Amino acid sequence: METIIAMILATTALSGGTTYAVTRRDLEGGARVAVALACALLVGGACVFVPWLPLFAFLGTVVVYLLVRRLLTAKLALAASGAVLLGGCSFTVLLMMAALETM
Structure with missing residues (x-):
């Protein structure tokens, strides 16, 4: 149980810290x-x-x-990447649901 909690906390901290570091110049x-x-x-x-x-x-x-930011403005790149992140997280949850359904 502690391992799962540590994994969730580490993932949360890593994604938040990386986001802050990457968007620091743009926001x-x-x-x-x-x-x-x-x-x-x-x-x-x-x-x-x-x-x-x-x-x-x-x-x-x-x-x-990082790729889209070079082509568009920072705010449009942030909006596009937000949509990609939401879609990616939704896809991972749906993928796990499908995997558990076939077990």
């Missing part, structure tokens, strides 16, 4: 903290249902954000 003040907190809660919440897979969806989202 100002409280927006940086709000975006990092929202991302950490989404990834951590998804990790309650699916261990580790939302972290991979998050890392893919970071790559998408």
